[in-house]
Amino acid sequence: MMHSPADADGAGAAGDRHESGTATRPRPGGMPNILALDGYGTSRPPEVPLRYRLSSNENSYPPLHPVVEAISAAAASPNLYPPLVPFALAGRLAAVSGVDPKNVWIGAGSVAVLEQLIRGFAGPGDEVIFGWRSYEAYPIIIGAAGAVPVPVPLIGHDQDLAAMARRVGSRTRVVILCNPNNPTGTALSPVMLRTFAAGLPADCLLILDEAYREFVPAQSAFDGTELIRSHANVAVLRTFSKAHGLAGMRVGYAVSAPAIIDVLARVALPFTVGRMAIAAASASLDQHTEIQAQVRETVRERDALIQLARGLGLPVSASAANFLWLSFGSDSGAFTDRCAAASIGVRCFPLEGVRITVGSAQANAAVAGVLNEYAGVLDR
Ligand SMILES: Cc1ncc(COP(=O)(O)O)c(C=O)c1O
Secondary structure, X not given: OOOOHHHHOOOHHHHHHOOOOOOOOOOOOOOOOHHHOOOOOOOOOOOOOOOEEOOOOOOOOOOOHHHHHHHHHHOOOOOOOOOOOOHHHHHHHHHHHOOOHHHEEEEXXXXXXXXXXXXXXXXXXXXXXXXXXXXXXXXHHHHHOOOEEEEEEOXXXXXXXXXXXXXXXXXXXXXXXXXXXXXXXXXXXXXHXXXXXXXXOOOOEEEXXXXXXXXXXXXXXXOOHHHHHHOOOEEEEEEOOOXXXXXXXXXXXXXXXXXXXXXXXXXXXXXOOOHHHHHHHXXXXXXXXXHHHHHXXXXXXXXXXXXXXXXXXXXXXOOOOOEEEEOOHHHHHHHHHHHHHOOEEOEEEOXXXXXXXXXXXXXXXXXXXXXXXXXXXXXX
């Protein structure tokens, strides 16, 4: 027999579980503070769709034809589960990274692999350190795992590795470094990264989130997989969402020691990386030359916008990613409104700054227009 909510609020076990007269829906279980977590990207979409979508660090290039063909071919068998573990793609990624396939784990976007890492290595009471501000999913994922988020303030636009190292204690299970950092765009130097990894206790996992690594200038670029060879406690995260332009397909991966990959294999939900996603990523690996050309163009456009903003005296960071960061502080909302008026959607972090994805040439020209206009207003 079904019980009405009124029945459930009555006596007995059900009555003990709910305050009288209030509990008519399931409550989030497990973590006591789940409703205290900020949701991801909770800002509302604009009421009028904007012409340029520069708020999510997506790739603005049209998809490459062979990639679309591979997706179409895979779409012909939606009745079949994808492989439980995409071994063929893992093999290719291992070859690209110069590691063994048993060092690679693929997930439905790098954020899914990050979630598996946190769930696998941090539980209630464990601390996870990360710079702040950084990728907004970090505190959500850590909190949802019941672990304790430990944000360490940036120095200016940069992650403060010295302060993060000092914060490591007996309860620290994981440290996340975002290189380059989202949303400020700055990259950590190879020397700093090597020193930080060497100083971390061996039982503490270091996650190096390299979602934007393809956009880092060659002279300061660091390949985190270098650390895998010397450290058993490092996991590098990579994605097909940015340089490869496959954000909608959801493919990301970790490169790490086999013991860490083994934990990921245990906590991951089965069959989350679909056939079309696997096919798209695999086909995209064949398009290396075209993707490199797109990345070069994005970098060129980014650097031109940074130079423009600097020349105008605007507070722009030295971004090494596919976006700009302007630390407008309390003016962030006003600048965002100006962008919206020019039909440009950007990501506003109220009182902190504004992140603008490098888009098409047309979109970037529109951004340049707003920067010029805004600097003109400030001058008056
Ligand atoms: C720093 C960083 N890491 C990870 C991700 C997640 O990327 P995906 O899950 O699409 O691979 C993003 C997405 O914007 C990001 O900015």
